[in-house]
Ligand SMILES: Nc1ncnc2c1ncn2[C@@H]1O[C@H](COP(=O)(O)OP(=O)(O)OP(=O)(O)O)[C@@H](O)[C@H]1O
């Protein structure tokens with residue numbers, strides 16, 4: 150992964166010498182280049198904030214959807230199943246447009262671009278989180294529930310202290326993947342005017358006419374961001390494992 | 396165990412099915428306060444199911460089963476009352492792998508019995524001493540031997556201060572050299588006057604501690620007798636054959 154990044158960087162720098170490239174637009178040694186670069190990087194704030202807010206909500210909603218899906222009552226399972234199937238079927242871009250333009254008409258509330266993005270991303274992701282939680286919880290041995298039952302734990306305590314801590318350890322890689330996915334999908338919120346990485350790049354392209362350089366920077370921004378997140382998830386996994394072992 | 400005292404556990408014509416398969420057939424059994432019962436029988440005869448009914452891990456379909464006078468299978472409140480006075484030890488230990496030994500022991504007392512943490516910790520430490528592994532308190536289950544894990548599981552049950560203890564083949568998953576350390580703990584518990592029902596094929600242990608032996612086959616209690624009679628003059632053919640097989644090794 151890291152080697153691939155370095156290769157890509159070298160490639161772009163070398164080819165930057167040919168006439169097709171005009172790196173001056175983002176050359177930090179010039180005044181204009183530095184301003185442009187800073188403009189591009191400033192999108193990072195909303196990309197991260199949007200993704201982290203959305204995934205925090207979707208993890209909670211996903212869990213609340215997964216639990217009835219695991220119950221012995223059929224109606225509860227049907228509700229959970231239906232939610233997952235319906236939400237999963239709607240493309241994220243469509244959901245973003247529907248929440249931003251449609252939902253205010255329906256509810257009469259005005260909604261900011263940021264919260265429309267958060268709601269759409271969280272809603273869409275919650276169906277996947279629910280599936281992840283369901284698989285994680287189902288992977289815990291029956292004996293754990295029986296032991297919890299035999300020491301008189303309530304259902305809520307069994308979940309909170311026995312099942313979920315073990316399930317979350319197992320699904321951590323999958324949750325990490327969802328965060329990566331969310332960071333990428335947040336670029337779609339640019340269509341309703343969210344000032345995140347992609348939107349900033351689009352706006353700069355319009356004024357500077359250098360799509361090649363600007364979008365290359367955009368690619369690198371996502372790449373670095375996601376490599377950092379991946380490393381963070383791996384670190385967390387290792388730490389949780391050593392917690393159990395040492 | 397006074398004569399005529401109300402039994403602490405009473406099965407009356409209990410039936411239990413898995414789908415169309417009948418696992419328990421007209422089970423009637425009484426266990427008195429402080430009595431030690433050992434249940435044995437061939438694999439699949441319904442021994443586990445029998446004791447799992449007592450703490451509500453399985454529900455029976457017909458007949459009545461009462462524990463300390465509370466009928467099971469009525470409502471949630473009665474189930475909760477019953478399971479708080481019944482402890483259970485499993486063949487596979489079922490310790491919580493993400494918690495340390497002391498946390499395994501404290502969870503029930505803190506969450507279910509609502510004891511303050513410090514009190515729960517003292518209680519847990521006391522029971523760890525009783526099963527003779529006080530020094531392992533801060534380890535994780537996977538760092539212990541099988542015998543030690545099973546003793547932790549026994550201590551975890553005892554921390555709930557149950558009046559009845561159920562054991563489902565507690566030594567079957569253990570290496571031979573670890574069986575005795577677990578049986579010793581169980582013997583001590585029996586001597587302390589705990590009401591116990593043990594599913595086990597450890598016949599030496601059964602002879603030492605049992606007040607009553609129960610032999611099951613195909614979902615029925617085929618033989619029920621004191622250990623003297625049970626081992627020396629079993630009545631039924633099936634029980635004789637079983638004992639012969641099991642006592643050979
Ligand atoms: N949840 C279940 N669903 C269907 N059948 C079951 C279930 N649990 C147990 N059985 C069946 O019920 C019968 C009795 O099971 P049980 O576990 O009580 O036997 P056991 O005497 O404890 O046997 P073992 O010595 O193997 O532990 C077996 O034939 C088993 O296959």
Ligand SMILES: [Mg+2]
Nearest residue numbers: 442443444563
């Ligand atoms: Mg069994």
